[in-house]
Amino acid sequence: MATLKDIAEHANVSACTVSRYLNKNIVVKKSTEERIQTAIKELGYVPNVVAKALKRKETTNVAVILPKINSLNYSEITSGISQTLIKHNYNLFIYEVDNLHLSEADVVQLMRENMIAGIIIIGLFSDLSFKESIYSFIEWGIPVVYANRCISYSDFPIVYPDLTKAGKIGAEHLLSKGKNRIALVHKKLPYEVLELFLNGFHQASDCEQKPLMIEIEDDMNLSKDCVPILLQNHINGVFVLNELSAVYLTKALVQADIRIAEDMAVLSLGNSLLSQISTPELTCVDLQNLELGIRSAEIILSEIRKEEFEPVTVLEPFIVERKSS
Amino acid sequence: MATLKDIAEHANVSACTVSRYLNKNIVVKKSTEERIQTAIKELGYVPNVVAKALKRKETTNVAVILPKINSLNYSEITSGISQTLIKHNYNLFIYEVDNLHLSEADVVQLMRENMIAGIIIIGLFSDLSFKESIYSFIEWGIPVVYANRCISYSDFPIVYPDLTKAGKIGAEHLLSKGKNRIALVHKKLPYEVLELFLNGFHQASDCEQKPLMIEIEDDMNLSKDCVPILLQNHINGVFVLNELSAVYLTKALVQADIRIAEDMAVLSLGNSLLSQISTPELTCVDLQNLELGIRSAEIILSEIRKEEFEPVTVLEPFIVERKSS
DNA sequence: TTGTAGGCGTTATCAA
């Protein structure tokens, strides 16, 4: 457990010279450098990041707050964050709020206690999670990035996929496949989110025809509750705003002997393994989760270092064509 | 940014009294307690975990080292760890080694620099990852738990699913469905791991007949390379030791017009969402990933606190019957 | 180019 002091003694210099040399704050004489280097090797010195953090009043730990980690979408985003942070010698804390059963106040306290350098909040489409806490974080001077969901506040950077573009390219894709009676299937979503998709739809089609909106619930039997609606309305293209629901709806359609693609094109929002292994494989709109994570991490690092950063980063979704359209 | 000292002054006691009161090391007079409490409230005091760690020479940060987080199995384990740690006021660091491109030596340094309180290594079935580093960790006095994979070293606790039992109940299940010509499909695995499954098979069947072993590769075309082998050998039950491969093999079988369950039962190792959304839904052996995470976390906490802990924890797999058998 | 000294916020060791 050699300390900086030990190195200094062993190399016959002062601790502060060693410190400045290690932090590259200063150029030292060649001979000094060599003595320091051998001392470090011989004593097996490893700097103590905790002591440094205390002194500097700043850690190198970034927290990711997300609903749950065991979901392909969130873990993909997290992976992007992880890769980026590690390159810059920052560590990644994970806080799963769905499983935690902690109040937002508890989480705020947790962040302050641990002197978290920056916080990336991965938001839900369906719910403005942690809206309140963000301002607490900012009040305490902790940099924040809000990721995955566009919110209209403007005191912190946000990174999110362009859902209007998603709606547009989704509609264009379905139209290009000759599907002109389109349904938008979604779980409960705030109107302002749905509106984004609808705006995209309008941009894609000249006609004023609106897509049929179908809201589904978690415990819904899609075969019984959703498929008949699609058929009654002569829908031939469906855009499902949730990947897992898209998979289940596809199953239900297949079971009802509807030919996927020919009779009914299915388009899923999100491109994880789920779309790939569905039968048939789902055409989808890729929301660039990995990139979302990378960008979020880059921005939080800029914030932490008090460098310039983009206040708003919008990621362009793109179509990945498979068998379902 | 009130400190302990501020609280002490405000409450007219010494800093160390406040400290001991907060850490419940001591009983203080009712009146003192009240004064401290109001001071904390009025000044909005939040303890500084970093300073505490420096003084105590021990953080409350546990690191999870895993191949990658964006996998349903690993993220499920991680979720179990996360839930357990947070309950005990420990934080969770994530280090993805596949994506990191860090040497093991780098990781060891990272752990020491950050004064990590304990490390949970999530191992691969296919590869004894981080075998070397473990001893470095132990050498530096950092508690370790090796999770997910049974290894024969004994200087640190291990937590893993009973693969022999998995083989046994898998074989029993297939036999109970009248499938007596069984194949074991697997990716490249060390022999000692395969042996575990084979031992289980033998326990399940009186006959000496060994299952047909088929090794598949990542870039393999299962329809062309694997299905014909199954058919030529009149296999009617296949146990796939990798969930994703099971899904793809099922697809290939369906495509070859083989009736799943009737003509060929498919059993998958692992029970994530993938098995559930496969068509048909896969019967599988659940390896209890969430529980694995919870147990690993509990054990690392015991180690950190220098309490007694189980050196070996074996989790019992169980069958989840769905449509593919 | 290098050194001295003080302090970051907390806890542990004494002593009262």
Added chain:
DNA sequence: TTGATAACGCCTACAA
């Protein structure tokens, strides 16, 4: 039941 004092390992004025 409480206090004074000295660390924990590092960084940063300021001085040389």
